[in-house]
Amino acid sequence: MRVDTIIVGAGHAGLAVSRLLTNAGRDHVVLDRGRVAERWRTERWDSLHLLTPNWMTRLPGWCYSGPDPDGYLSSAELIQHLERYAASFQAPVIPHTTVVEIGAAGGPASTRFRVGTDTDTWHARHVVVATGPHGGPYLPAALSGVSGRLEVVTANSYRHPAALPPGGVLVVGASASGVQIADELSRSGREVFLAVGRHTRMPRRYRGMDSFWWLAATGRLARTIDEMRDVRAARRENSLQLMGNSDPCLRSRDLDLGVLQGRGVRLVGRLEDVVGTVASFGSDLDETVAAADLKMHRFLDAVDQYADDAGLNREVLPAMRPRPVKVSDPVSRLDLAAENIGTVLVAAGYRPYHPWLQLPVQAPDGSILQRRGVTSVPGLYVVGQSFQHRRDSGFIDGARHDAKYVVDHLLGRKTSTIPAPASGRLVA
Secondary structure, three states: OEEEEEEEOOOHHHHHHHHHHHHOOOOEEEEOOOOOOHHHHHOOOOOOEOOOOHHHOEEOOEEOOOOOOOOOOEHHHHHHHHHHHHHHOOOOEEOOOOEEEEEEOOOOHHHOEEEEEOOOEEEEEEEEEOOOOOOEEOOOHHHHHEOOOOEEEEHHHOOOHHHOOOOEEEEEOOOHHHHHHHHHHHHOOOOEEEEOOOOEEOOOEEOOEEHHHHHHHOOOOOOEHHHOOOHHHHHOOOOEEOOOOOOOOOOOOOOOHHHHHHOOOEEEOOEEEEEEOEEEEOOOHHHHHHHHHHHHHHHHHHHHHHHHHOOOOOOOOOOOOOOOOOOOOOOOEEEOOOOOEEEEEEOOOEEOOOOOEOOOOEOOOOOEOEEOOEOOOOOEEEOOOOOOOEOOOOOOOOHHHHHHHHHHHHOOOOOOOOOOOOOOOOEO
């Protein structure tokens, strides 16, 4: 079968591209291994809400229009939101179609790509990879020696506390997923240990506004990758230690290490090794926590400066900052069996994974080499990667900017010019 453009992935990024191509009258299909928003259906826990407020749920020709712009959509609500979006322009989504190979067809430009699926083979002039920033879950090498007596679960397969084996839980990773899951497990009555590595602390609200409002107002979400001194570090930035909540009475609630510790969650350092059932942890927990606090206060300093410059009255919007986190007696070694821990739940992020992409555009770590979504292979694009161009590229709200640039380039429209990186090379 032949089509001008194939989009791989029917999440928010793929649908954003589809909407823009539909507006332009361009022939295309959207292939997905499941349904619209499949990852949100099958790789998220039941109680999850977006970190970003509803007013940030913006896509080309579509935005949140409900009664609660300052709330946070649940996974189920986001699925419905994206389903309505796809239906609004009759997105040509072909569900339950797994892409197994994307390669060069070796024919004319009109069919330069061969896209093999588990049902058919397609030929296309353009391909847009929109599978998002979440590839495969990262499993630390430290877990290679873990005992078979312990269940190892990754965050994308966790659903709710009752689905885990009996006993306590060691949660590995203290970014958004790790702290939210640790909080839920602790509230369910489980004994919880949280292995803490590098993380980004942030208050849910500050001076009366959501932190994402301040991130947008101060221009931080619009910063581009060309402004970053360390591209790789910028793209590996941890998700913010935040949570969303549907209850208006709880939505300003912070969720940080101090809050968790106050509820009985035991904080330990970065996981270094597991031999059988004995886990070893780094001794730098105090320094890690202090570094996160310092980074948070630098951001809040910038917010205060922005607010002062804008003439926002401190009496109306008081600057109440989170208290420092004081770690209580961290341990360096822990016998998980002796502590009745039955599960190690890994929330250590994801790594790029595109085994079906048989084209020379991947870096050694599996990420796709690109510049503003344009790869070195003519006609091959990517949308929805972490910090693809702007800092918000990996958020639902930010993908619209990358989608527009990619579609303009694909259609041959004039695109804005930006300075080339010093190396002059594409970057992952």
